[in-house]
Amino acid sequence: AQRVTQPEKLLSVFKGAPVELKCNYSYSGSPELFWYVQYSRQRLQLLLRHISRESIKGFTADLNKGETSFHLKKPFAQEEDSAMYYCALLLSPSNTGKLIFGQGTTLQVKP
Amino acid sequence: DAGITQSPRYKITETGRQVTLMCHQTWSHSYMFWYRQDLGHGLRLIYYSAAADITDKGEVPDGYVVSRSKTENFPLTLESATRSQTSVYFCASSDWEGNSPLHFGNGTRLTVT
Numbered sequence: 364a365q366r367v368t369q370p371e372k373l374l375s376v377f378k379g380a381p382v383e384l385k386c387n388y389s390y391s392g393s394p395e396l397f398w399y400v401q402y403s404r405q406r407l408q409l410l411l412r413h414i415s416r417e418s419i420k421g422f423t424a425d426l427n428k429g430e431t432s433f434h435l436k437k438p439f440a441q442e443e444d445s446a447m448y449y450c451a452l453l454l455s456p457s458n459t460g461k462l463i464f465g466q467g468t469t470l471q472v473k474p
Numbered sequence: 475d476a477g478i479t480q481s482p483r484y485k486i487t488e489t490g491r492q493v494t495l496m497c498h499q500t501w502s503h504s505y506m507f508w509y510r511q512d513l514g515h516g517l518r519l520i521y522y523s524a525a526a527d528i529t530d531k532g533e534v535p536d537g538y539v540v541s542r543s544k545t546e547n548f549p550l551t552l553e554s555a556t557r558s559q560t561s562v563y564f565c566a567s568s569d570w571e572g573n574s575p576l577h578f579g580n581g582t583r584l585t586v587t
Contacts, residue, residue: 372514399576406578406580406581407517407566407576407578408575408578409575409576412575449516449517459505459522460505460507460522460524460576461507461519461522461532462507462519462576463519463533464509464516464517464518465516466514466515466516467517
């Protein structure tokens with residue numbers, strides 16, 4: 364079955380501390396994975412996607428096929444990073460654009 | 475992105491009533507989606523549409539009906555609302571060629587009493 368799991372509902376860290384938001388997936392094919400973010404009173408928006416291998420707002424995520432994971436990391440958290448983060452998997456066939464999302468993790472960065 | 479709008483922003487309705495949530499996008503995106511957001515479940519896909527007059531079920535379609543007579547509109551109807559349909563509903567659109575991301579609306583918070 365195709366599934367995305369984010370084991371932590373809430374992650375609370377202090378400003379300047381490293382952050383790792385966990386995401387594990389179950390998928391039989393070659394996965395395409397994304398991280399979306401929802402800041403308070405804002406729309407859900409794309410943060411990054413694994414095929415781009417980019418760093419956005421200091422966040423990176425590496426696809427580990429052996430561990431079926433796509434964890435989101437940032438070396439030094441900022442207060443403005445406080446938000447809800449969703450990991451998402453593109454379902455096949457990929458040209459439908461259908462994403463399934465994990466349960467979401469709320470990141471709270473304390474001053 | 476002001477290009478995708480949902481209405482109403484908030485809605486309270488009674489069990490058994492029909493209610494329609496509206497979604498309008500101005501980009502002429504081919505793909506449109508409806509998700510519901512619930513604590514502990516994250517976002518779950520209800521229905522999606524690849525183009526006008528083409529719709530298909532997602533993960534949780536029961537109790538919902540969609541239509542897409544025009545590319546820009548994708549209304550979601552709850553034919554007989556139940557308390558379990560109390561949720562925040564998000565519409566999204568995408569021009570999926572080249573792996574473009576989903577663009578989300580602001581959401582509709584629906585309460586069924």
